[in-house]
Amino acid sequence: MARLAALTAGLLKDHARALRAHGGMAGNNLVLAILLLGLTGGLAAAFLVTVVGLPLLLAMASEASPERAERLTLLPLSNREHALLRWVTRLADPVVALLVVLGLLAGQRGFAVVGSMLLAVLATRVASNRWRHRSPGPRFQLRVRPGHCTGLFMMFLGGMLRTLDFYAALLVALAGLLYRIETPAPQPAALMGASLLVALCLSTGAQRLFALEGPEGLARLRLLPLRGWQLLLLKDVAFLLILIPLVTPFSLRSGLAGGLVALGLGHLPSLRPSACPQRPWQFLTGTTMAFSAVQVVALFVAGIAAQTWVLWVLSLCLILNPVTLVWAGRRLERLRPGG
């Protein structure tokens, strides 16, 4: 029994670390904004928590660990001990634990909601286990496209669509669109706010441009016959191609100015290797909390200023961006291990 207790303690630690992988959201600009708004409380914070919480819950639900199950099967335990361990593992699952706590807090009224969320989590987990090792098949391959870098660009674009940051931005944009449709005379300040919030959701991606490729993927990109600035420019264009349609219904000038500033500041930190490996279907981890704070403030200042001095602000962005692009591009070509 003692060895089972030790094993359970180990599994709980493993779960806690898995939870921290999602907690690797440290430095994520949206999380930073929620923390700041959370201090004041109110509806805005609750809205942003929902925007982060919904994609996060489903992403966590898709994360079962087949490697862990395999390792447990290999251990010299009796059938009874194996069965006990399976149940402990299920109950210690962070998503299940989170929902059980929510259910207890919500009482009878929330029981149906939490119950249906548990079912959704279960369905997501079963589906993701089924799809995990399935090959995508010939129909779903990225194909050879005309142009030297079109395929690479499509890959970068697809990478952005596989981060939870994008889905948080999409939820904000949908909520903003609903407000715009439902309100006869929408407030310009509210529209600017929606635009900046969308840019904020995406902005962590601007300081971690090569997060999904990881250090090995970045090494492959550096072996290609392309200049550093060309790689960064492809990333920038992919970022802007996602940002622009999402902010256009609200305030293109604010969203674009905010996005360009986030990119301009993010070029250099994007070259630093991350402390924890980034996987798809997670929120991106920012470089440092301090840099995120600077980036968020700059994004808001540029976005708000663009409402009044659009030409000046955009011109300034269009001058500063190429400068950091070329500078970071040179650094990318002469990257040393550890940044």
Add this chain to the structure above:
Amino acid sequence: MPFQPSSETSPVLPAIRCRGLAHGFAGRPVLAGIDFEVAPGSLSALLGPNGSGKSTVIKLLAGLLTPLGGTIHIAGLEVAQGGAPLKQRIGVVPERLALLEHLTVEEHFNILAPVYGLTRTEVLVRRDGLIDALALEEVRYLPIRHGSYGTRKKLALALALLHAPQVLLLDEPFEGLDPVAAHVVRQLFLRLAVSGATVFFTSHALSLVERVATQVLLLQGGRIHWEGSPGEVAGSLESFYFEQIELPEPPELPWLASPR
């Protein structure tokens, strides 16, 4: 900057030329100013114990690391200045293979090959040829993160060959390959060398090196300890290697003698 041969060098422009190449990590020197040259069309093997700096040499030659000292010229271009034209002339299999984990085997070819300026037809012909030659058909649509080490190594080799480079820089190209794949890769290297391309590789498979290599460099203590051709060695390359490298005595582990 184009490579200017000095009066000391041979009249034929070397495919690889290193002068005073130095590097280190965290204050620990790994390469203490090494010099060597590799002739075009040769199959050159870099040997040495673990941690002797073989992978570092490959990374330095490929431009993935910046040397702390010295110069490197590859195919007439200085690596420090080479940029895109240099990358066009080299094919690399680095230590950790540098694959894009979320792409499938086929997607690696579809996305990366056009960057080398290959036309759509060239991409399709070369992709299918390499997939066939390296027996990657079964895993063609498999995201590479799910692939075995051998599959990953084959893909990295295929990507290095894809644009028919002048110089191949390969870190342990035979490690993890099944005997058939190793045979195919060896044949491809020999054909490449005949066509004038240069293959520079690191390896621990001494019997294989003996059969394939035309030049052997032995790296030890941050220096080129010995340089020559396998033919110059009296006896086998393996026995020569053990003569050159100091053999440590393994420690006593008495518990290994009593399995449960």
